[in-house]
Amino acid sequence: MKLGALGIRFTPRKLVRSATLTALFCGLLFSSGAASWGAVTIRAKAVVTGLSNPVDITHAGDGLGRLFIVLQGGRIVIFNGLQILAPPFLDITSLVSSGGERGLLGAAFHPNYVANGFFYVSYTDVAGASVIARYSVSSDPDRADPTSGVILLTIPQPFSNHNGGQLQFGPDGYLYIGIGDGGSGGDPQNNGQDLGTLLGKILRIDVDSGFPFTVPPDNPFVGFVGAREEIWSFGLRNPWRFSFDRLTGDMFVADVGQNSYEEVNFQPANSTGGENYGWRLMEGNSCFNPASNCNNGTLTLPILVYDHNVGCSVTGGYRYRGSKNPNLNGLYLYGDFCTGLIWGSQEDGLGGWKTTVLSDTNFLISTFGEDESGEIYFAHRSATDGAIYQVVESSTTTNSASGSSGGGGGGGAVGCFVATVAQGSQE
Numbered sequence: 001m002k003l004g005a006l007g008i009r010f011t012p013r014k015l016v017r018s019a020t021l022t023a024l025f026c027g028l029l030f031s032s033g034a035a036s037w038g039a040v041t042i043r044a045k046a047v048v049t050g051l052s053n054p055v056d057i058t059h060a061g062d063g064l065g066r067l068f069i070v071l072q073g074g075r076i077v078i079f080n081g082l083q084i085l086a087p088p089f090l091d092i093t094s095l096v097s098s099g100g101e102r103g104l105l106g107a108a109f110h111p112n113y114v115a116n117g118f119f120y121v122s123y124t125d126v127a128g129a130s131v132i133a134r135y136s137v138s139s140d141p142d143r144a145d146p147t148s149g150v151i152l153l154t155i156p157q158p159f160s161n162h163n164g165g166q167l168q169f170g171p172d173g174y175l176y177i178g179i180g181d182g183g184s185g186g187d188p189q190n191n192g193q194d195l196g197t198l199l200g201k202i203l204r205i206d207v208d209s210g211f212p213f214t215v216p217p218d219n220p221f222v223g224f225v226g227a228r229e230e231i232w233s234f235g236l237r238n239p240w241r242f243s244f245d246r247l248t249g250d251m252f253v254a255d256v257g258q259n260s261y262e263e264v265n266f267q268p269a270n271s272t273g274g275e276n277y278g279w280r281l282m283e284g285n286s287c288f289n290p291a292s293n294c295n296n297g298t299l300t301l302p303i304l305v306y307d308h309n310v311g312c313s314v315t316g317g318y319r320y321r322g323s324k325n326p327n328l329n330g331l332y333l334y335g336d337f338c339t340g341l342i343w344g345s346q347e348d349g350l351g352g353w354k355t356t357v358l359s360d361t362n363f364l365i366s367t368f369g370e371d372e373s374g375e376i377y378f379a380h381r382s383a384t385d386g387a388i389y390q391v392v393e394s395s396t397t398t399n400s401a402s403g404s405s406g407g408g409g410g411g412g413a414v415g416c417f418v419a420t421v422a423q424g425s426q427e
Contacts, residue, residue, distance in 0.1 A: 049385060055381065065372060068107060073093055102160060116136075130164070134150045157183060163183075164236075165178065237257065245321065246321050323373065335365040342391075
């Protein structure tokens, strides 16, 4: 069965938490030999409930400590630390086609929002195209001006799924945009590998020079005949949440898989762009189309992979840089929409990445987000009882794993480790 919400395949399940089982979790482990590491477990601290399909969490960077929560139907609401404010900060439901994987999918506030009042949204319009637009705050800091919208980009979508929708300002001040491959299954138009289309890409634009934007002169495909110059990286299926490490500037891009594998990709802060993350040539670390001899050595392979025995739709998160949970410092947190698993991952010092389960939850994890101080939150997606939770460390444990050398984008090996977790039954 297809759940047309976040570019995933999802079989509804009745969650039963009375049983535990030993499960096999796959990812990038150490480059060689056996290793062990300490990891915390986490708990979810409820922040707000009763929301309708939250899909993004962000902040304005204005020192007021508010969380801005994007609702798929077309509204952005504010949580001020005590309650959700009414009316919404922004309501553009009349402009948005919502349902399945369409809707208002992301928001990002300009780094100089305090001075210019600009913020940016990503949504699918009534024709199903992906739209990137700029809005302005009104004289009321808790209300945007709904008439201030200026469209920056309109990207036609051949199918209804795989719209991406993440927006983030990078450390360089440019706006980064995640766009899916256009949908259907298996990328039938091969958009991920086609530099002549914006589909299946991360885009990078300058919203401060020219109108409505300009292309940064150091974008990797500037001057390439037939290539769209807005492209920063390519070879993506449906990037469902990317983020920048606020300390190092490193970039993490989670990409929802097709039939077998979910993945997280990594771009170091010193990258000059142009990475090809492989789709549709590869899914995870395996050939997809073609079925063999798919990598000529130019592809950037993922740092983290898990298969569909573990979950079915990755939700990218953030590397923790807050102050309230010191044992989480430096961990990249990410989750799976279907199973509610939340992992923590970090470099192993040997050129690879190690990962471990931090929590096994009941939630349909649709997004992660940061507040102004770097604390991490995630959303549970529900039409009537969606909720926002804060990540809080609860205890320290030790996990171990063995891996073999080879494979992987960072030189680590694709491997598995065994963990015992509470697990729901599936009907």
